[in-house]
Structures are given as C-alpha cells and as structure tokens.
Amino acid sequence: MEQLLILLIFLPVVGALVTAFSGNAAKNVALAFAVASLALTAVLAGQFIPDASTQFAVNLPWIQDLGISFHAGIDGISLITVLLTNVLVPIIILASYQHNYKSPAGFFALILFMQAGLLVVFTAMDAFLFYIGWEAALIPIYFICAIWGGKDRIKVNMKFFVYTIAGSLFMLLGIIYLYLQNPAHNFDIQAFYQLHLDPVQQGWIFWSFFIAFAIKMPIFPFHTWQPDTYTEAPAAGTMLLSGIMLKMGIYGVIRWLLPIVPAGVQNWGNTAIVLSIIGIVYASLIAFKQKDAKRLVAYSSIAHVGLISAGIFALNIQGLQGAMIQMLSHGINVIGLFFVLDIIFSRVKTNTIAELGGVAKSAPKLAIAFLIIVLGTVALPGTNGFVGEFMLLIGIYQYNIWAVVFAGLTVIFGAVYMFRMYQNIMLGKTNELTVGFADIKGSEQVVLFIICALIIVLGVYPKPILHLSEASVQQLLEQVNQKLTSVK
Amino acid sequence: MNIIITIVVTALAVLYAGLFKAKKALLPLTLLGLLISLTFAVTSWNSDTVYYGMMQMDNFALAFSSLTILGTIFIFLLTQNYFSKNGENIAEYYTLILFALSGIIIMVSYTNMSMLFIGIEIMSVALYILAGIRKNNFASNEASLKYFLMGAFSTGFLLFGITLVYGATGSFSLHAINQYLIGNYQAVSPLFYPGVILIMVGLCFKIGAAPFHFWTPDVYEGAPSLITAFMSTVVKTAGFAAFLRLFAGTFAPLHDFWMPPLMAIVCITLFIGNVTALFQKNFKRMLAYSSISHAGYLLFSLITLTASSANNVMVYAAAYTFASIIAFAVLILVKQKTGHDNFESFNGLGKRNPLVALALTIAMLSLAGIPLTAGFIGKYLMFLNVMHDYQIYLVAFAILNALVGFYYYLRVIVAMYFKEGAEIALETPVQYKVVLILSVIITVFLGVYPTVILNLI
Numbered sequence: 001m002e003q004l005l006i007l008l009i010f011l012p013v014v015g016a017l018v019t020a021f022s023g024n025a026a027k028n029v030a031l032a033f034a035v036a037s038l039a040l041t042a043v044l045a046g047q048f049i050p051d052a053s054t055q056f057a058v059n060l061p062w063i064q065d066l067g068i069s070f071h072a073g074i075d076g077i078s079l080i081t082v083l084l085t086n087v088l089v090p091i092i093i094l095a096s097y098q099h100n101y102k103s104p105a106g107f108f109a110l111i112l113f114m115q116a117g118l119l120v121v122f123t124a125m126d127a128f129l130f131y132i133g134w135e136a137a138l139i140p141i142y143f144i145c146a147i148w149g150g151k152d153r154i155k156v157n158m159k160f161f162v163y164t165i166a167g168s169l170f171m172l173l174g175i176i177y178l179y180l181q182n183p184a185h186n187f188d189i190q191a192f193y194q195l196h197l198d199p200v201q202q203g204w205i206f207w208s209f210f211i212a213f214a215i216k217m218p219i220f221p222f223h224t225w226q227p228d229t230y231t232e233a234p235a236a237g238t239m240l241l242s243g244i245m246l247k248m249g250i251y252g253v254i255r256w257l258l259p260i261v262p263a264g265v266q267n268w269g270n271t272a273i274v275l276s277i278i279g280i281v282y283a284s285l286i287a288f289k290q291k292d293a294k295r296l297v298a299y300s301s302i303a304h305v306g307l308i309s310a311g312i313f314a315l316n317i318q319g320l321q322g323a324m325i326q327m328l329s330h331g332i333n334v335i336g337l338f339f340v341l342d343i344i345f346s347r348v349k350t351n352t353i354a355e356l357g358g359v360a361k362s363a364p365k366l367a368i369a370f371l372i373i374v375l376g377t378v379a380l381p382g383t384n385g386f387v388g389e390f391m392l393l394i395g396i397y398q399y400n401i402w403a404v405v406f407a408g409l410t411v412i413f414g415a416v417y418m419f420r421m422y423q424n425i426m427l428g429k430t431n432e433l434t435v436g437f438a439d440i441k442g443s444e445q446v447v448l449f450i451i452c453a454l455i456i457v458l459g460v461y462p463k464p465i466l467h468l469s470e471a472s473v474q475q476l477l478e479q480v481n482q483k484l485t486s487v488k
Numbered sequence: 489m490n491i492i493i494t495i496v497v498t499a500l501a502v503l504y505a506g507l508f509k510a511k512k513a514l515l516p517l518t519l520l521g522l523l524i525s526l527t528f529a530v531t532s533w534n535s536d537t538v539y540y541g542m543m544q545m546d547n548f549a550l551a552f553s554s555l556t557i558l559g560t561i562f563i564f565l566l567t568q569n570y571f572s573k574n575g576e577n578i579a580e581y582y583t584l585i586l587f588a589l590s591g592i593i594i595m596v597s598y599t600n601m602s603m604l605f606i607g608i609e610i611m612s613v614a615l616y617i618l619a620g621i622r623k624n625n626f627a628s629n630e631a632s633l634k635y636f637l638m639g640a641f642s643t644g645f646l647l648f649g650i651t652l653v654y655g656a657t658g659s660f661s662l663h664a665i666n667q668y669l670i671g672n673y674q675a676v677s678p679l680f681y682p683g684v685i686l687i688m689v690g691l692c693f694k695i696g697a698a699p700f701h702f703w704t705p706d707v708y709e710g711a712p713s714l715i716t717a718f719m720s721t722v723v724k725t726a727g728f729a730a731f732l733r734l735f736a737g738t739f740a741p742l743h744d745f746w747m748p749p750l751m752a753i754v755c756i757t758l759f760i761g762n763v764t765a766l767f768q769k770n771f772k773r774m775l776a777y778s779s780i781s782h783a784g785y786l787l788f789s790l791i792t793l794t795a796s797s798a799n800n801v802m803v804y805a806a807a808y809t810f811a812s813i814i815a816f817a818v819l820i821l822v823k824q825k826t827g828h829d830n831f832e833s834f835n836g837l838g839k840r841n842p843l844v845a846l847a848l849t850i851a852m853l854s855l856a857g858i859p860l861t862a863g864f865i866g867k868y869l870m871f872l873n874v875m876h877d878y879q880i881y882l883v884a885f886a887i888l889n890a891l892v893g894f895y896y897y898l899r900v901i902v903a904m905y906f907k908e909g910a911e912i913a914l915e916t917p918v919q920y921k922v923v924l925i926l927s928v929i930i931t932v933f934l935g936v937y938p939t940v941i942l943n944l945i
Contacts, residue, residue, distance in 0.1 A: 065942040066872075135859040146906050154906050158898065165894055169887045172868075176875050176883075 004044055005056040005072055008082070009119050011037050012089075016112035020105050027097060030108035034090035037115070041086040048079055050468050052475035054125065062129075067179065067186035071126040076472030080324050080465065081122040081251050084331050088243050089115045091450060095339045096236045097443040098346060101148055107236075114140035114240060121248050127175045127187040130256070134168055134212075134248065141240055148234040160229040167212035167222075174208030178260070192260050193479065196486075199263040206264030209257050210272065216249030217305045219272070220279030230298040235342035238294070242301050243335040247327050250305070253312055254320065254476070262480040269313040273399070276313070277406045279306035284413035293344075293351045296421055297337045300377070303410045304330050310407050311392035317477060319395020324469045325462055326388025329376065332458070333385060336373035336451040340366065343444055344425070348433045353421055358430030363439040367426050369448040374422050376455040378415040384458035387466075489539055490532075491553055492593050494525040499586035506579020515567065518582050522561050522589075529553045541661055542600045548945050549597035551802055552729040556592050559722040559809045560585065562927065563714060565919045566817050570714055581621060585718060588614035592726040596733070601650045601660040604730060608646070608694065611726065612639050615719060619711040631710025638693065638703040646690030652683030662738040669741040676742070684739055684746050688753075691734075695727035697783045698757040705764075708776035713823065716772065717816035720779045721809040728786050728801050735790050736797050743793055750790055755885060757784035762892040771822075772829045774896055775815055778855065781893065782808050785886065788870040792877040799945045800869040806941065807854055807862030807934060810927040814851035817923055818844055821914045834900050836909025844914055845904045847924040854931045856897040857890055862934035 015033030022029045048055060057073035074082060093111060101107045117140065120133025138161070146157040175187070181201075182191050197205065215222045230238050258265055265272075283302035290296035308326050311319035343366065344359065345351050360367035372383070379385035389411060397404040440448060458465065498521025505513050529550050538544045545553075564585070591610030598604045616639065620632025654660060656677035657668040669676060689700065696704040708716045739746060761781025768774040786804055789797040819829055821844065826833040838845040854863035867890065871883050903909070916924075934941065 063937070063939050063942070065939060132859045139853070139858060143905070146902070154902055158895070158902070161898065162891060162894055166887075166891050169890060170884075173871070173875075173880070173883055173887060176872055177880075179872075180875055180878075 004040070004047075005058050005074065005123065008037065008040050008044065009072065009116060009123065011040065012112045012116040012119065016109040016116065019112055020109035023105055026105040026108045027093065030112055031090060031093045033112060034086075034093050034115070038086045038090055041082060044074070045079060045083065045468075048074070048468070050076060050471055052076070052471040057125070059125075066128075067184070068128040069126055069186070069188070070129060071188060072120070072123040072129065073125050074123055076469035077251070077254055077324065077476070078122050080328060080469050081247055082119060084247060084328050085115060085118045085122065085244050087454075088239070088331055088335060091335060091447055092236050092239045092243070094443050095239065095335075095342070095447045098343070099235070101234070107144065107148060110140040110144050111236065111240065114144075118244055118248065122251060125189045127178065127189065127192060127256070129187070130252075131168070131172055131175060134171075134252075135165075137245065137248065138164055138168075141237060141245060144240070145229060145233040145237040149237065150232040152228070153232045156225075156228040156232045160225045163222075163225045164215055167215035170208045171212035174205045177205065177208075189256075192256075193483075195260065197261065197263075199267060202261040202264035203267055204264075205261045206257065206268050209252065209261075210268070213249040213252045213257065214272075214275070214309075216252070217246050217309060218249075218302065219275050219306060219309055220282055220302070221275070223279065223283070223302050226302060227295050227298040230301075231292065231294050235338060235345075238338045239335045242298075242338065243331040246301070246305060247331065250308055250312065250323060250327055253309070254323070258312070258315070259476055259479050259483070262483045265313065265315070265480075266484060269315065272313045273310045273396075273403060276306040276310040277403060279303065280310070280407055280410045281413075284410060284417070287413070287417045290417075291352055291354060293341050293353050293356075293421055293425065294338070296353070296417060297334065297341065300414060300417065301330075301334055303414065304334075304377075307389065307392050307396075307407055307410050310403065311395045314395045314399035314403075315477070315480065316395050316398050317473060318391050318398065320473045320477065321466060321470065322388050322391025322393075322395055324473065325384075325458075325465055326392060328465060329384035329388045329455075329458060332451055332454050333373055333376045336369075336448070336455070337377060339444075339447060339451070340370045340373060343440060347437055350433070353424045355431075356425045356434055357428040358426075359434050359437050360426040361430055362434065362437040365445070366440045366448075369440070369452050370422065370426060372452045372455055374418050376459070378418050379411055382456070382459050384455050384462070386459060387462040489537070489543070489545070490528045491525045491545075491557075492590050494521055494528060495586055495590045495593065498522070498525075499583045499590070502579055502586065503583045506577070506583075511578060514579055514582055515564065518564055518586065519561060521586070522557055522564070526554060526557045526561070529557060538599070541663070542603050543594065543597045544599045545597055548729070548733070548798055549593075551944050552596040552725065552805075553593050555802065555806055555809065556589065556596070556722045556725055559725070559813065560589050560718070562810075562813050562923050563718050563722070565923045566714060566717070566813075566820065568917045568919045570712075570820065581618070584614045584618050584621075588618070588718075589722070592722065595726045596729040598730070598733065599662045601653070601662070601665075604734070605643075605647065605650065608643065608730070611723065612643070612694075615639075615715075615723065618715045618718075619707055621715070622712055625710075627710035628712065629710075631707045634703050635707045635711075642690045642693030642700070644690075645686050645693070649683045649686030649688075649690060652679045652686065656680035656683060662734070666738045666741070669739070673741060680742075681745060684742060685749065687734065688746060688750065691727065691731045692753060695724060695731065695783050695786075696780050697753050697787065698760040698780060699753075701757070701760065701780045701783075704780055705773055705776045708779070709770070709773050713772065713816055713820050713829075716776075717813060720775065720816075721812045724779065724783070725805040725809060728783075728805060732789065732798055732801055736793055740793055747791060750787065751882070754784050754787045754791060754882070757781065757787065758886060758889045762889045762896075765896050766892055768896070770830045771815075771819055771834065771900060774831075774899075775812065775819075778893070778896070779812070781889065782855075784889075785867060785870050788874050788882075788886070791879065791882065792874045794873055794876055796869070796942075797873060799942065800866075800873055802945060803862070803869055803934070803938065803941055804866035807866040807931065810930045811851040811854040811861075811863060814847050814924055814927045814931075815855070817920055817927075818848045818851075821916060821920065825912050825914050826910075831899055831903050832909075834903040834909075835907040836911050837903070837914075838905040840911050840913040841916070843921065843924065844916060847928050848904065849901050850928050850931055852897040852901055854935070856894045860932065860935045862931045862938070865935055865938045 117137030594607030
C-alpha cells in the first residue's frame with residue numbers, strides 16, 4: 001500500500017526528468033505522465049476507505065538528526081486535493097497543446113516538477129516535508145511565469161516570488177517554534193496536534209502560518225501580487241496558480257492551522273473572516289470595473305477564495321465540507337474560464353472586453369462551453385459551484401448572520417460581472433476582429449468537454465466527493481473542539 | 489601534522505618545478521600534493537592527536553581541514569588558462585596559495601594563541617601578495633595595499649587582545665585560559681574583558697563582518713577573480729573555524745559578556761551586507777557584499793552556543809563554499825568572453841549554455857537558501873540554533889534580510905533566463921565542467937540528504 005503513495009509523489013519527478021530530455025515530443029511525454037498519475041490517483045481513490053483514518057501512510061527516516069522524516073499519507077481532506085491536482089494537471093497540459101512555447105521540454109518538465117511539489121504539500125504529515133513541498137511548488141511556477149509570460153513578467157514575478165517567500169519564511173519560523181515546543185523533537189503532525197500552547201503563543205503561531213496561507217490564496221490585504229501575476233503569466237501558469245496553487249493555502253489552513261492552534265483560530269478567526277469578507281466585496285467591486293477579461297477573472301477568484309476562507313473559519317461542518325467541494329469546483333471552473341480566455345486571446349490577440357463581441361455567432365460550440373463554465377462560476381443550481389457556495393453560505397450563516405449577508409454578495413455580484421462579461425464577449429454585434437472567429441477544435445474541444453462534464457456531474461451528484469472527506473472533516477472538528485474545551 | 493608538512497613540501501616542490509620551467513607539471517603536482525593531504529585528513533579521523541599543546545588535530549580541525557583542502561582543489565582546477573594569461577610566474581601563484589593553505593590548517597587546529605597568530609600571519613602575508621599579483625593592474629595594486637593596511641591593522645588589534653588575555657591569565661594555552669575562566673569565574677581579571685573584545689574585533693576584520701568590512705568589496709573586486717574565490721570561500725571558512733575554536737570553546741564561560749556586542753555585530757553585518765548588495769551593478773561586487781551577509785548568518789552559531797554550533801558552521805561553510813565556487817567559475821568564464829562582470833553580461837546566457845546557467849542557478853538558489861539545496865539546510869540550522877534561546881526577533885530580522893537576499897540573487901537568474909542578450913556561447917574547459925558538476929552534485933546532495941555531515945564534529 002505504501003508504495004502507491006511513493007509512486008504517486010515520485011512519478012511526476014521521473015516524468016519531469018524524462019520530459020526535460022525529450023525535445024519536441026515533450027508535450028506528449030508530459031501528458032502521458034500526467035495521465036499515468038491520474039490513473040494512479042483513480043486506483044488510490046478506489047482503494048480509499050472513506051473513514052477518518054490516514055491511509056497509504058509512508059513513514060521513512062529522512063534527516064533523523066533533526067527529527068525530520070518522510071512522512072506522508074492520505075485522508076479524506078488530502079484525497080480531495082490530490083484528486084484536484086491530478087485531474088487538473090493533465091487538463092492544463094492538454095490545454096497548452098495549442099501553444100507553441102519556445103523550449104517546450106523545459107516548460108512541460110517544470111509543470112510536472114510543480115505537480116510533485118503540490119502532491120508533497122497535500123500529503124505531507126511532517127511539517128518540514130510540508131515546507132519543502134511548499135517551496136518546491138513555488139520555484140517551477142516562478143520560472144514558468146517569468147520565462148513564458150507577458151512583457152511585464154520580470155517585475156511582476158519578482159513581486160510574486162518575494163511576496164510568497166516572505167510568507168513562507170515566517171511560516172518556517174512558526175514551524176521551528178512548534179518543533180522546539182514538541183518534547184519529542186520532531187515535525188510529526190500528530191505530535192503537533194498534541195501540543196498544548198497557551199493562547200498567546202497560539203496567537204503568534206496563528207499569524208505566522210496565516211500570513212503564508214493568506215498570501216497564497218490570496219486574502220485581502222495580501223492579494224496585491226495576484227492580478228498582475230495572473231495577467232502576465234502564460235495561460236498554463238495562470239491555470240496552475242489559480243486552479244491548484246491557491247488551494248495550497250486553503251489546505252494549509254484546514255490541515256495545519258485549525259487543529260494545531262485552535263485557540264489562536266478562536267481568537268483571531270473573526271479577524272480572518274472579516275478580512276475574507278472585505279476581500280469578497282472589494283474584489284467584486286473591482287471586478288466590475290475591469291476592462292480586461294483576464295483581470296476580471298483574477299479578481300473574481302479573490303472573491304471566491306474569500307468565501308471559501310470565511311467558510312473555513314466559521315468552524316462548522318457545513319463550512320468545511322463546503323470548502324472541500326468548492327476547492328475542487330473552483331479549480332475546475334477557473335481553469336475553464338482562463339482556458340476560454342486563452343482561446344479567445346490566441347485568435348484575436350486581445351482580452352479587452354470592449355473590443356470583443358458576437359463571438360457566439362461564429363463559434364457556437366465555444367459559446368455553449370463558455371456558458372456552462374460561467375454558470376458553474378456564478379453557482380447556478382445544478383452546477384458544481386452551487387453545491388460548494390451553498391454549503392459555505394450555510395456555514396457562515398451559522399457563524400453570524402451579518403457575515404452571511406455580505407458574503408452572499410459574492411453570488412449576486414459574481415452573477416452580474418460574469419454575465420456582463422459573457423454578454424459583451426460572446427453576444428451582441430460581431431465586429432471586424434471577431435467576424436472570422438474559428439470555433440474550437442481538436443484538443444480544445446476535448447479540454448472544454450471534460451471541464452463542462454465535470455461541472456455538470458459534480459453539480460448534479462456531488463455526494464461521492466462529499467462522502468470522501470466527510471469523516472475526516474468531522475474528526476478534525478471534534479479534535480479542534482476537544483482541544484478548545486481542554487484549554488478552558 | 490602530516491597534512492601541513494605535505495602542503496608545505498608540495499609548495500616548495502612546485503616552486504622548484506617553476507624554477508626549472510616545468511610548467512606542465514605544476515598543476516598535477518599541486519593537485520597530487522593536495523589529494524595526499526586530503527587523504528591524511530580523512531584517514532586520521534577520530535585520532536585526535538595533540539602536538540606539544542600547540543595544535544590539536546581533533547575532528548573539528550580535520551573536518552575544516554578537509555573542507556578547505558577540497559575547496560582549494562576545486563579552485564586549482566579552475567586555474568586552467570587563468571594564470572597563464574596573467575604573466576610568467578605561475579609557480580609563484582601556486583606556491584603562495586599553498587602557503588596560505590598551510591596557514592589555514594594551523595588556524596583551524598591551534599590550541600595556543602601564538603599558533604593562532606602564526607597561522608593568520610602565514611595565510612595573510614601570502615594573500616597580500618596574491619591580491620596584488622597583477623602587477624600592472626591598478627585595481628589589483630589597490631586591493632593589495634588596502635588588504636595589507638587593513639590586515640596589519642586588524643592583526644594589531646588581535647595581538648593587543650592576546651596580550652591582555654595573557655596578562656590576565658599568564659598563559660597562551662587555550663586550555664589554561666579556559667581553566668582560568670572556570671576557576672575564577674567570579675573574579676576574572678579586568679584585563680581579560682578588553683582582551684576578548686579586541687580579539688573579537690581582530691577576527692571580525694578577518695572574516696569581513698561589519699562594521700569591520702570596509703576592505704572587503706574593494707579587495708574582492710580588485711583581486712583576480714580566482715584569488716577572490718579563494719579568499720571568500722576557503723579563507724573565510726578558516727576565519728570562522730578560528731573564531732569558533734576560541735569563542736565557542738575557550739571563551740565559552742564568558743558567553744554572557746561577549747554575546748551582546750557580537751549580536752550587534754551580527755545585526756549590522758546582515759543589514760549592511762544585504763542592503764548594499766542590493767544596489768550593486770557588478771556581479772563580483774554583489775558577491776563580495778553577499779559574502780559579508782553570509783558572515784552574519786555564520787555568526788549565528790556563536791549567539792547561542794549549543795552542542796551542534798561547530799557542526800552548523802561546518803554545514804553552512806560547505807554550502808557557501810561550493811555555491812560560491814560555482815558563482816566565481818561562471819564569473820570567470822563570462823568575463824573571459826565578454827570582458828565585463830556586470831549583471832548585463834549575463835543576459836541571455838541560459839539559451840546557449842544550459843549547463844553553466846543551470847549550475848549558476850542552483851548556486852544562487854543555494855546562496856539564497858531555497859529548500860533542497862545545501863544553503864537552505866545551512867540557514868535552517870543557523871535559525872534553529874538561535875531559536876533554542878528563542879531569539880525570535882533576531883530570526884525575524886534575519887528572515888527579512890534573507891528576503892532582500894532573494895531579490896539580488898535572483899537578479900542574475902533573471903538576466904540569464906528572462907532577458908534577451910547577445911546569446912554568447914562560453915568556452916567551458918573540461919576542468920570547469922568537472923568543478924561545476926561536482927559542486928552542483930554536492931550542493932543538491934547536501935540539500936536533499938544532509939544527514940551525512942550533520943553529526944560530523
């Protein structure tokens with residue numbers, strides 16, 4: 001059993017090395033490896049027993065003198081994020097088929113390297129390993145965005161890099177502190193769960209972790225790197241960042257923040273919720289004013305993530321379960337949106353909403369796919385977005401009624417700016433730019449079909465996914481409550 | 489002892505070989521001698537021999553000897569085509585480096601203040617000449633003069649400090665001084681305190697810690713690049729070993745007294761090194777300032793004395809040495825081809841020179857302290873070390889400085905990969921490739937599996 005997880009983590013590494021030396025066949029090699037990872041994930045999910053236990057656990061000695069071990073495992077929460085990663089990476093690779101990137105070997109190898117880093121983050125049961133994965137995922141995406149990005153890429157990505165690494169270094173400080181507090185002197189997550197820190201200590205640890213996660217998600221006011229980075233990144237980079245990477249922050253909150261410093265969460269969770277809700281309203285308002293569709297989607301992503309984060313800090317089962325399913329849904333939807341915008345950009349070389357219009361006439365298939373994705377994003381019942389947002393709102397409602405009033409704005413605002421964008425791009429009069437717009441074909445069709453199918457299937461029948469994480473989330477909440485009462 | 493004898497004999501043999509114009513034999517002879525001394529260092533592991541109370545070849549000394557000898561071997565491998573362009577007297581360069589190395593071996597193994605002084609002088613005098621070895625180059629002469637004046641000055645401090653300590657304790661022996669401190673803990677002679685501070689100042693000059701760092705940028709920039717590489721890696725490591733032997737061992741009972749001033753030095757060093765490195769346009773000068781900031785991180789091991797302090801320095805110094813050797817090797821290659829060493833000359837390097845660019849990228853990531861490189865483990869150990877005392881503010885300050893570091897280390901990566909440039913193809917001799925590949929392997933290996941050197945000392 002444990003070999004399965006090792007294989008899962010290291011297959012992308014092998015894939016990356018092979019891809020790096022495969023020259024012009026790189027995209028096919030990379031896709032083959034990504035699909036193999038997906039198949040492996042399917043096997044893993046098939047064998048997974050949906051209870052609260054950590055399964056497929058690997059615990060190998062690594063740097064024993066420092067109490068570091070290669071300890072990884074999968075429970076329900078990890079499984080959702082692993083699924084997310086390994087479903088989306090092949091889609092992202094396939095979505096890059098239409099581009100002719102210079103030095104493709106490097107490009108696709110970096111995607112696979114990043115996948116390995118992400119999988120380490122999502123399965124690590126050792127804080128040090130978690131940190132290594134956290135950084136190992138950052139380096140490849142930095143290179144992807146800075147080499148293959150737009151014209152402002154160098155400046156923008158420097159900001160992105162320094163921002164995220166600042167957060168993670170303070171997280172490292174927190175991790176070292178926990179390590180020193182731990183009488184067993186190791187980084188094992190179970191040992192960290194057992195620690196009894198006083199509320200003041202917990203407050204400090206809370207912030208050292210929270211800032212790292214908040215930058216990654218991003219939560220207001222740590223979001224300023226995000227719109228520029230998303231806009232300047234190559235399409236695949238944007239998809240990786242928005243679809244998978246920001247989930248590292250959400251996952252981090254659930255896995256590391258809540259159970260280790262529950263008192264810190266209790267004291268500072270209100271602040272986090274307020275920040276999240278400010279982010280929702282603020283990002284939505286800015287999204288209204290965007291002229292560039294890619295920037296609009298970037299800001300909408302801040303709003304959606306704000307809702308997820310508020311749901312988590314509400315600390316109840318609906319909020320957390322909603323966050324789990326919404327992580328998956330948001331990943332799928334946002335990748336769909338960026339992919340559609342990338343298709344449009346590759347044909348007419350612009351994403352400025354005002355310059356477009358009437359694309360639906362010449363590209364009906366694209367119009368349908370785009371519509372489904374937009375509906376999923378605005379959380380229409382029957383799509384995947386609805387399930388998650390609904391549960392999140394219930395969760396926040398239980399926390400505070402005023403919070404849910406403001407958080408609920410995201411749904412209304414989202415509908416307005418998303419539909420307006422759709423209307424202005426796809427409907428209306430065709431102009432000279434869009435008159436000869438070629439409809440989707442080949443790999444584009446495949447990608448959009450998969451995304452639309454996922455949106456509908458998850459929307460109609462989300463139960464299997466919810467079932468996967470339910471027991472783990474339940475246990476996590478019990479753990480948090482137990483620890484909170486024991487402090488009192 | 490056989491290590492030093494081997495090195496000195498090799499140095500003399502090389503000098504004679506130079507006399508008989510046996511140019512081709514110089515490098516093989518040097519490398520052979522160094523390999524033999526490295527073998528001696530490795531094989532006498534755990535032997536812990538004391539030589540007349542003057543030197544002690546304990547594991548600490550052997551580990552640092554091995555590291556410095558290995559670093560010197562790598563630097564000699566880079567001499568291919570380098571010195572021959574600079575004049576006729578190649579044998580002298582080789583000999584002087586070897587003499588400096590023999591001084592370094594004494595510096596890492598002394599157990600007597602007089603040996604510390606002798607070791608530092610043997611090393612320094614050789615380096616004064618090496619810095620100015622380009623007789624017709626203005627910058628080289630300037631470097632030599634500055635280094636000599638500042639070096640002499642700092643030696644003065646050191647000697648004065650040693651004298652005061654002698655006055656207080658009546659002995660040069662580290663063991664006797666330590667016993668004196670333990671025995672008279674309540675009533676240490678007032679002469680002793682200024683002595684410790686003066687010794688600290690003298691040693692801080694040698695390792696280039698701020699505010700005693702002013703010579704470093706000019707000397708590093710003016711000296712031939714290979715000599716700079718030697719000074720900023722091997723010599724620096726030796727300086728730290730000497731520092732550690734004295735302060736973490738002999739003066740440890742007075743930790744409460746000398747730690748606060750050292751803390752101030754650490755903070756100033758980190759700040760000045762990092763912030764000034766940020767504004768450099770010249771790669772070599774940036775490396776010089778960054779080496780100042782690394783001195784700051786290395787001194788962390790003395791802020792909190794733990795059982796693993798010495799080993800942490802060893803790990804950090806190893807990480808820093810091999811990453812710097814890569815940086816200087818690439819710098820030499822670029823300068824040979826383009827004639828410049830500013831950041832612009834690295835533009836577009838990644839396209840035509842994948843190996844060189846990848847090696848330099850890994851070196852920069854290691855110096856910046858990105859996980860899975862040796863540099864990260866080094867920084868991590870340093871942070872962990874001071875966190876034992878919960879010096880959280882110091883670590884937070886260091887983290888902010890590390891962030892600044894990311895910025896300037898990434899600049900060269902940005903230039904190589906993200907900027908358009910002349911797309912020059914470098915001529916990379918085989919030895920350079922060997923050094924680059926070996927250094928990259930060591931850097932990554934120590935980053936992924938540092939267990940091998942964590943409990944060395």
